Amino acid sequence: MRNTVTKISLFILTGIMISACDAVKRVPMGKKLLTDTEIFVNDQKEKSENISNLLYQKPNSSILGYKLRLNLYNLAKLDHDSVYKAKFANDPEKYRRKSKWLSAKQVNRLGESFYYAGIHDFLRDTGEPPVIIDKKSTDKSSTRLRSWYFNNGYFKTTTRYETDSVAAKKGKIRYYVTTGNPYFIDTVKVSIKTPVLDSMYNLRKENSLIKTGKQYKTIDFNDERTRITTQFRNNGVYNFQQNFITYDIDTLNTNYKANVDLKINDFSYREGDSTKTEPFKIYKISEVNIYTDYGVNNSKSTANDTIKTVYNNFNLLSTSKLKYRPKAITDAVFINKGNLFADFRTTLTTRYLSNLKIFNYPTIQYEVNKKDTLGNSLIANIFLTPRKKYSFGYSLDFTHSNIQDFGIGGSTSLSIRNIFNGAETFEIAARGNIGSSKDLANPDDNFFNVSEYGLDMKLNFPRIFMFFNTERIIPKSMIPSTTISLGFAKQQNIGLDKENFTGAMTYNWNPKRNNNARFDLFNIQYVKNINVGNYFKVYNSSYKRLNNLAHIYNANPAYFENGNLIIDQGTNAFITDVLSGNPAIAASEEDRKTISSISERRERLSENNLIFASSFTFSKTTKFDIKDEGFYAFKTKIESAGNFLSLIAAASKQLKNQNGNNTIFEVEYSQYLKGEIEYIKHWDLNRKKILAFRSFLGLAVPYGNSNSIPFSRSYFAGGSNDNRAWQAYSLGPGSVASINDFNEANLKIAVSTEFRFNFFGQFNGALFADAGNIWNVLDNIEDDKAVFSGIKSLEDTALGTGFGFRYDFNFFVVRLDLGFKTYNPADESGKKWFRDYNFANSVLNIGINYPF
Incomplete structure (x- = not known):
């Protein structure tokens, strides 16, 4: 049945393409379809896209030589309204019959339906009309070529062109440019x-x-x-x-x-x-007026109805009592009394005031000070329109995932601006989710049996909040800010039912335009697993492997129920028997290592984590706006965790626990050093063609109180923003054949290249190649297949290739990518290249916006 449907579909598709392949279908008699343009400069063929883009007329766009948009346009009935009416004009009786069955009005409206009109309008709008050779446009192209070379020093440039017929109703144009010598x-x-x-x-x-x-x-x-x-x-x-x-x-x-x-x-x-x-004059600033509530009464305040506050040579004017501490506003102003007029000060002031997020975009105007008899001083007037002090936000989502068959999620937030009258911003947000999952035990038969909720708070100061003055190190021209955040989240019947507590104090500043620096003085995360006994229900791959081994070695029947190991009693008992050397279970050395690895992984992923880290992040980009497609971006980060807590533990002289590690509040804190570097480069190839490249290297090394990296700080491979031929967490480490549900490690190398192009309108395509993997290094993993041991380990770099489709909604992009395993380092059949290169083993990724 499937083959029959496929053959019919191919037959219909072939028929459509053949019917549309008459490219000159809509070319009028006596006219020619432009099929090609060539430019010869001093008798040499010019292939530069910068030059070809000067032409007013170019051939219809094509995909791999096929003019898809032209053929779609040719499929459309441009006169569908007339065709519909003619059908009844030739058969009035048919119109009367339909009018009795429906109504005259409905019959007329049928002509506007998708079948009669909509599909043809779609084909017309999506398609591309034939490019007809036009003398006027050709003359303009010739003139533009001459102007381009003239503007590059070839003042004696001459141009001419020839139009050749290549077939009936088809033609090509050759342009000839003679530049002469440059000046x-x-x-x-x-x-x-x-x-x-x-x-x-x-x-x-x-x-x-x-x-x-x-x-x-x-x-x-x-x-x-x-x-x-x-x-x-x-x-x-x-x-x-x-x-x-x-x-x-x-x-x-x-x-x-x-x-x-x-x-x-x-x-x-x-x-x-x-x-x-x-003669031109040099102007100085003699006065700076800041109207702090301009626009509230839709007019500029006058001297008679304002309250004037003078602070550090700034005049702050308001129609009522000033609602801001003067320093909070004046720190954002770089136009000072006594300074020379300077455009850069205006720009910097505008940026800083906008960054406060308590005003709308400011207006800055200058006027000559009439009191100055020499006429060389200016008054700077800064008009600030306050935003609303309180603003509310909310969202509602319906979700489906591998955990929830159905879920309802929502969030609400409150923003309070200028909360302490120092241009501070406070945000508090609550989120919650309830869902239904038939896979979970549900003795009360409740439809909604899973839930998650959380609360986040964030307080932002428009300055460096420190116990000493940082102005010399980070001047206010770098637009510094401090953010203090707290968060809590709790899950029920989801995974191990985590409780997650977070807290951070972060400093941000911009050393230069398009450069950003971030310093986390502290970033605290405490993860508490409430339902540890649920581990083997969540990590199903580990359970299946353990269950199979229990059957192979005839484990104690008391460990089973309905033919499977009982979670949690049976799994724990079987692991204990194997690792304690119970003579009743003569497990092989390889299987014993596998069970030991499962046990160690369970212990690591179910243990509570306390992370007290500090980090520094620097990023730089040459991208100036959202339309800039030729740029590079660089980002690096270094993070250190556990050192402060180690000092506390050492000072308290506490005894180490049974694992030989220090604890804080009876939890072993994590200690590690982590570094990352990422580089992204985009090349704009014109005509909506872009070549994008990304490389990433990350390494986290445990030491001191830890011999492994916390799961939340480790690396994984695969997924819609990584190697798209593997699902998230399913690749690696190294050449390990992904026996676990969530594979992670502490070293990651990734390189991706993507060629993006436009099909038509907002519909785009891409060809991509993703290479990389994760490995363990300098931690407690001993599996040779998972450990990075030098350059030779790079042989385990996985390669995925594929293609994708994207639709650009302007404010976001919906992305579908299909990845194929081109080189699979975990394949033990001896054929790592192209073994799984087929649709059956491909991975479909759905994403929002581009991966890099």
Whole structure:
């Protein structure tokens, strides 16, 4: 039956593709479909995409040579409304019969249904109309090519084109560009009328982008305008704009040399009906006014209805009693009385005030101080519109997972701004989830038999909250902040029913634009497992392996119920018999090691964890906005845990427990050193094609009070954001054949490459390759297959390849990726390459947004 359906589907799909393959179906008589464009520069074929992108007309897009969007467009009936009406015009009796069965109105509306209209509208909008060769567009392309080369110093460029017929109603265009010799800059003369500007220019003259010997490029002249304007406006020249800079370029009889005369005249402005000219002035800030509740009454406060508070040469104005401590606001302002006017101070002030999150985007305006008889001072007016002090948020979700057959989750949050009148922000959020699971014991026959709830609190200060002054180390220009957070979560009938307590004190600042530094003075996590006896119900793979071995070695029948080991009594008794050397069970050395490994893993994953860590994270990116697709991002982190608690344990001179470790509140605390480094690079290949690369290296080394890394701080491999040919936690460690449910280790290496391209509209595709694995190193794992022992262990690097589909909703991306096991280091058949490279063993990943 399945084969029949497949054959029918293929037959229908083939028929659709054949019917659409008439690419010139909608090309009018006497016109030609553009099938190809070629550009020849000085008789050499130009393949640069930067040049080809200059053309107004390009052939219809294709996927592996197939013009999918054009053929979809050709499938659509553009006149579906007329076709529908013609059907009844030719058979009025049919219309009367349908009108009796439905109604005249409903019959007319049928023409707007998906079958008659919707599907054709979809095909038309999704598809792409044929690109018809058009002389006007071709002439514009030729002109644009000539302009591009002209702007790059080829002043004698000529262009022409030829249109060739390649088939009926099909044609191609060849463009020919003859550039001639390029022009180079010879002499550069600078004429600046205002003396103070001339002196200022000469201070940075060596940074000029227009230099003798460089090939002429228009972009250099534009960038030089920007450089000069930025220099002047950051040094007090308030009235200066780019249009005050002009160039005279002489190329007449200069033997391909360009003599440049850069001119900056005096400031000219209109006053009444006349134009006046005067030298540019250097302006200083004489007054800074901060309107702290601007917009509350939808108007600027006046002197008669404001309360004025003077603090450190700042005037804070409000229509009622000032609601903020003055220092909290003035610390965010970098425009100071006595400073020269500077654009960068305006930008920095805007960023800092926005970062406070208690105001809407601020407005900063300048006006000449009329009280200054010399007319060279400015008043800075900063208008701040407060956000609402209280804001509420909530969400409701319906979920399905491998734990819950059905679940309802919800959260609610409250934000309080300026809680202590120092621009602080306090957030408290509560979340909860109830669900139904038929796999759990349910003696009361309750539909909702699993639950989880939690509470999180976060307090943010717009400064470094420290017992000493950090201004010299981290100046306020780095926009520092301090966050104190607390959290609690509890599970019931989920896993081992954990209780999770967290607390952290975090400092954030930006050393440079697009650089971020984070220092966690402390990050505390306490994980308490309430239902440890549920271990083998959760980690089912370990249970199955243990159960099989119990049958092989004829374990005590009292350990079984209905043919399986009893959880928890039977499993514990069988493990004890094997590891204590009970003569009734003559287990092989290999099986004894397996049972020992299962026991050790259970002990590690079910033990309570106390982590007291400090960490430092630094990240940098060259990405300036969400549309920037050519960038790199770098991130590194180092974390240390347990040292502070070790000092407390040593000072208290407490006795070590039976495992030889120190405890705090009767819990063995974790001690380790962890380091990570990640690098991401994107190459924009134009035409919505992007090559993305990511590499990651992480290592966590236990020492002192620990011989392993806590599960929550260890690494795993696989999943939608990692190696997509394996499910999460199912890859590794090393060449181990994933006998456990959640495989993790303390060393991870991962490299991924992804080629992204556009099908049509918001629908995108990708081809990817993910390589990497996890290993154990310098911990208590002794299995050679799992331990990283040197370069040779890199042979256990897994490789997954595949393809994906994505739909971009602008504010997020829905992603479907299908991964195939290309190289499986755990395959013991001797054929590690392409053994499981088929759809039956593929892994479907569903994700939100791109993996990197």
